[in-house]
Amino acid sequence: MNDSAKAATGGRCRAAVLGSPIRHSLSPVLHRAAYAELGLTGWSYDRFEVDEAALPGFLAELGPEWAGLSLTMPLKRAVIPLLDEISETAASVEAVNTVVVTEDGRRVGDNTDIPGMAAALRERGIEEVGSAAVLGAGATASSALAALARVCTGEVVAYVRSQARAAEMRQWGARLGIEVRTADWADAAEALSAPLVIATTPAGTTDALAHAVPERPATLFDVLYDPWPTELAARWSMFGGAVVSGLDLLVHQAVLQVEQMTGRTPAPLEAMRKAGERALADR
Structure with a gap:
């Protein structure tokens, strides 16, 4: 040794x-x-x-x-x-x-997920954003909120599937000192226009959103790395948006x-x- x-x-x-x-x-x-x-x-x-x-x-x-x-x-x-x-x-x-x-x-x-997420964003030049969107409400989503507390100066909108999950995300936001508004997963396509979108959902969950990527997307942080790219990440890149991957995290x-x-x-x-x-x- x-x-x-x-x-x-x-x-x-x-x-x-x-x-x-x-x-x-x-x-x-x-x-x-x-x-x-x-x-x-x-x-x-x-x-x-x-x-x-x-x-x-x-x-x-x-x-x-x-x-x-x-x-x-x-x-x-x-x-x-x-x-x-x-x-x-x-x-x-x-x-x-x-x-x-x-x-x-x-x-x-x-x-180390929280500072790791912030470091991955920083590597892509993202030191501060005025608002952000989070897709999902599991354990990774709470880490995403903690990372956003370090870089987001305004509101975070979390897109979730249930009222119980919505309440959890609002509670995490209050605990972490970040303003969190929740919205129904059925409206998740509107999240894609945010300056920073963090997708924390399992493989395949965001595939249906790929068609809704705007013409000039900003930054997508998709925490998946296998399979990669996800349909959402591939479409995002095709339209010229910045993509941070789960491997980066x-x-x-x-x-x-x-x-x-x-x-x-x-x-x-x-x-x-x-x-x-x-x-x-x-x-």
């Missing part, structure tokens, strides 16, 4: 992504690419199929070699009571996607995870992105 890397993290050199389903996760590709670029030859990053019921047992068996975990659904909220501490960012949306195991064995939760949030788990900064963003692009092209 690289002695300096081992010393920097107290001998901790193992990490993994947990979730269910997990087979298609790109996280191992991204993190391993970072380790290779940083010369962390003794580090490993794996994936484990772990659901909510199995999570407590998995955490209980972590040894001193563990540096951290990445978490995907359905574990982002389930893990919170099992941790010693969570960051303000994670607490703001009640979702943890990163667990760092400290040298004394404490488990500290964070959310995945890479930027993984960069922050690598830095937290290894103690090495900066993590190699471009090497990680290229590894992700290659992996997707091979699927």
